[in-house]
Amino acid sequence: MKLTGSKILLESFVKEGVDTIFGYPGGTVINIYDDLMDYPIKHILTRHEQAAVHAADGYARATGKVGVAIATSGPGATNTITGIATAYMDSIPLVVITGQVPTPLIGNDAFQEADIIGITRPITKHNYLVKDVKDLALTIKKAFFIARTGRPGPVVIDLPKDVQLASTNYEYPDKVELRGYKPTYSGNARMVEKATKMILAAKRPVIYVGGGASLTDAHQELLELAEKINAPVTTTLMGMASFPKTHRLSLGMLGMHGTYYANMAVTNADVLIALGARFDDRVTGKIATFAPHAKIIHVDIDPTSIKKNVRVDLPIVGDLKDVLRKIVKSLDGVQDEVNEMVAGLQAWHEEITGWRKDQPMTYKTSAQEIKPQFVIEKLRELSNDDAIITTEVGQHQMWTAQFFDFLKPRTFLSSGGLGTMGFGLPAALGAQAAFPNRQVIDVSGDGSFQMNSQELATLVQYRLPVKIVILNNNFLGMVRQWQQLFFDKRYSQTCLELPIDFTKLAEAYGATGLRATKPEEVADVIKTAFATDGPVIMEFKISREENVMPMVPAGAGLNEMVLAS
Amino acid sequence: MRHTISVLVENEFGVLTRVAGLFSGRGFNIESLSVAPTLDPTISRMTIVTSGDDQILEQINKQLNKLIDTIKVIDFTGEDYVEREMALIKVTAEDDTRAEILRICDIFRGKVVDVTPKCYTVEVTGSPAKVSAIVDLLRPMGIKELVRTGPVVLGRGPKAWKAG
Numbered sequence: 001m002k003l004t005g006s007k008i009l010l011e012s013f014v015k016e017g018v019d020t021i022f023g024y025p026g027g028t029v030i031n032i033y034d035d036l037m038d039y040p041i042k043h044i045l046t047r048h049e050q051a052a053v054h055a056a057d058g059y060a061r062a063t064g065k066v067g068v069a070i071a072t073s074g075p076g077a078t079n080t081i082t083g084i085a086t087a088y089m090d091s092i093p094l095v096v097i098t099g100q101v102p103t104p105l106i107g108n109d110a111f112q113e114a115d116i117i118g119i120t121r122p123i124t125k126h127n128y129l130v131k132d133v134k135d136l137a138l139t140i141k142k143a144f145f146i147a148r149t150g151r152p153g154p155v156v157i158d159l160p161k162d163v164q165l166a167s168t169n170y171e172y173p174d175k176v177e178l179r180g181y182k183p184t185y186s187g188n189a190r191m192v193e194k195a196t197k198m199i200l201a202a203k204r205p206v207i208y209v210g211g212g213a214s215l216t217d218a219h220q221e222l223l224e225l226a227e228k229i230n231a232p233v234t235t236t237l238m239g240m241a242s243f244p245k246t247h248r249l250s251l252g253m254l255g256m257h258g259t260y261y262a263n264m265a266v267t268n269a270d271v272l273i274a275l276g277a278r279f280d281d282r283v284t285g286k287i288a289t290f291a292p293h294a295k296i297i298h299v300d301i302d303p304t305s306i307k308k309n310v311r312v313d314l315p316i317v318g319d320l321k322d323v324l325r326k327i328v329k330s331l332d333g334v335q336d337e338v339n340e341m342v343a344g345l346q347a348w349h350e351e352i353t354g355w356r357k358d359q360p361m362t363y364k365t366s367a368q369e370i371k372p373q374f375v376i377e378k379l380r381e382l383s384n385d386d387a388i389i390t391t392e393v394g395q396h397q398m399w400t401a402q403f404f405d406f407l408k409p410r411t412f413l414s415s416g417g418l419g420t421m422g423f424g425l426p427a428a429l430g431a432q433a434a435f436p437n438r439q440v441i442d443v444s445g446d447g448s449f450q451m452n453s454q455e456l457a458t459l460v461q462y463r464l465p466v467k468i469v470i471l472n473n474n475f476l477g478m479v480r481q482w483q484q485l486f487f488d489k490r491y492s493q494t495c496l497e498l499p500i501d502f503t504k505l506a507e508a509y510g511a512t513g514l515r516a517t518k519p520e521e522v523a524d525v526i527k528t529a530f531a532t533d534g535p536v537i538m539e540f541k542i543s544r545e546e547n548v549m550p551m552v553p554a555g556a557g558l559n560e561m562v563l564a565s
Numbered sequence: 566m567r568h569t570i571s572v573l574v575e576n577e578f579g580v581l582t583r584v585a586g587l588f589s590g591r592g593f594n595i596e597s598l599s600v601a602p603t604l605d606p607t608i609s610r611m612t613i614v615t616s617g618d619d620q621i622l623e624q625i626n627k628q629l630n631k632l633i634d635t636i637k638v639i640d641f642t643g644e645d646y647v648e649r650e651m652a653l654i655k656v657t658a659e660d661d662t663r664a665e666i667l668r669i670c671d672i673f674r675g676k677v678v679d680v681t682p683k684c685y686t687v688e689v690t691g692s693p694a695k696v697s698a699i700v701d702l703l704r705p706m707g708i709k710e711l712v713r714t715g716p717v718v719l720g721r722g723p724k725a726w727k728a729g
């Protein structure tokens with residue numbers, strides 16, 4: 001079958017099982033958009049290419065499938081950069097298609113030409129410029145394969161206009177072999193054996209879970225291990241929803257804005273079982289005082305993550321789900337020893353309970369002002385257990401992580417690695433496109449919301465009923481907090497002087513706007529929002545100078561937390 | 566510590582930038598880098614001389630392996646290997662230095678590959694230390710221009726890397 005490059009692309013999408021793509025048209029992708037009308041692929045027209053990539057990312061995080069975005073050359077392509085970098089930092093599988101000027105013009109500073117391969121090289125898992133239509137089908141196959149396997153990540157395919165127009169015989173390959181790319185999935189048996197021994201010898205074990213648990217859907221295996229050895233579990237922001245926060249063994253999040261008891265547990269642990277986590281500096285604080293007494297077992301599919309920041313006593317390279325199964329199986333074989341070990345953890349659990357009682361995750365309530373933490377708690381109370389929560393970046397993100405009890409995997413989508421303001425709304429859009437019948441909620445600050453607020457139009461147009469919570473403090477709150485604590489309250493450029501009427505903004509787009517200014521209005525606003533069809537903005541005027549506490553100051557150790565004043 | 570690493574890569578568009586970008590992006594040193602296709606024209610072989618402590622070298626090895634286009638990474642540190650570098654040295658040749666240049670050249674088994682009334686271009690091959698030694702000896706005569714290829718290496722003995 002002879003097909004044009006443009007049709008080969010769409011045909012291959014269908015073969016890859018792609019049902020929804022996010023994008024924005026332009027001159028160098030106009031042929032693809034023309035052909036798109038004849039294909040059974042739903043295209044969602046965002047209002048910005050950055051949002052298209054975040055939406056594909058949200059779709060991928062919520063479903064586990066590869067997200068697909070498309071943009072035109074030049075400015076369209078450069079607008080995708082923040083989206084690609086965000087996905088790269090959090091290991092999210094994406095295929096991003098960019099149009100490119102015709103091959104004879106490449107390098108000539110042609111109209112809307114940008115060297116997107118050069119620009120995206122350090123923020124993609126891999127990228128391809130396709131110069132010959134004969135290579136296109138195989139390249140697409142490789143791109144999806146690379147994006148979803150091993151440590152997932154975004155792959156860019158730059159597709160010049162003449163290649164889209166040229167024709168060739170089309171056959172989509174069944175398999176792909178890359179001689180330089182063979183991820184290790186199966187955990188080494190000898191290492192698993194050693195890990196088992198190390199775990200059985202533990203008196204003060206802690207399980208530390210990162211984004212790898214959700215990327216491999218290993219929540220069940222994680223629960224089994226934790227319960228089997230009765231070890232407390234702390235997660236990173238990315239690991240958040242992989243372990244039910246209400247579980248008796250849950251310590252919540254660790255790190256800069258983690259719980260006091262999680263940080264104390266890690267500091268005093270004798271065996272730290274790190275699962276699909278990468279010891280980010282926001283998690284470890286000062287390396288020298290991070291888990292100083294612990295033997296560290298580190299399971300990760302990416303060998304470069306191991307021993308990058310911290311010493312590791314026992315590395316296991318492999319797929320987390322596979323390794324967890326093997327560890328649990330190996331423990332099954334020595335149930336007596338497991339029982340003995342668990343019996344020895346009494347003192348450890350008592351110590352942790354002490355820290356919990358000493359410094360619970362709490363806040364000062366108020367009858368006059370709306371406390372942001374209160375809004376988050378109410379939101380949890382009034383939403384479904386399988387509601388998908390996205391966030392932007394700032395205080396509201398940390399309050400969500402601290403006070404929302406996530407119970408189910410893939411229900412918390414947040415930009416952890418890059419920390420991208422403007423991520424949450426388009427990510428919610430993507431998640432809602434994947435799950436039209438689930439509650440999808442973007443928790444936002446008033447600053448972040450304005451970074452991609454144009455996507456309200458997309459939500460309304462495609463009837464995507466995302467509910468948006470704006471915790472409005474009229475500040476770039478997180479930066480203001482740092483200025484308060486570390487810059488003597490010199491609030492340089494963090495007060496968003498102009499108050500915005502977000503309810504009117506919602507209405508301008510044809511969405512619904514609700515507002516609460518007093519604590520007693522909070523629950524009603526949330527209930528009304530959930531009872532309303534279509535997208536809703538819930539604006540909460542919160543206590544303006546509330547801080548995210550407790551906190552490990554930058555550069556300090558996890559044991560040096562500043563506690564709520 | 567100095568390490569000499571051979572990297573077999575797909576001979577594809579942009580692969581050199583990927584490797585060079587990896588080193589610059591992560592703050593690793595490159596002392597020299599040479600690259601050319603192998604017997605199999607779809608594979609190129611890079612020889613990279615770098616330095617760093619054990620932890621950095623471990624990261625360099627892992628990061629190189631992580632590149633999709635990388636087929637094999639071989640760190641020759643601690644191995645038995647042959648290391649050779651070539652240099653072309655353009656040196657001022659006056660009446661009173663010509664003979665000395667030729668003598669030095671001879672000792673190092675170099676060749677004069679270009680001659681003008683006032684200038685010789687010397688070609689020399691050897692270990693980087695040997696190349697540095699001849700450079701030092703010729704320096705007093707007045708080196709006008711110098712180019713070194715950076716070393717290339719092969720392990721000693723019959724064992725060979727199949728893909729290379």
Ligand SMILES: Cc1ncc(C[n+]2csc(CCOP(=O)(O)OP(=O)(O)O)c2C)c(N)n1
Pocket residue numbers: 392393394395396397419420421422444445446447448449471473475476477478479
């Ligand atoms: C794109 C981008 N620019 C700047 C920052 C730095 N930054 C981190 S948090 C923050 C303030 C966010 O303000 P807002 O969205 O209102 O949330 P709040 O902290 O008030 O809850 C800023 C500017 C960022 N993370 N991302």
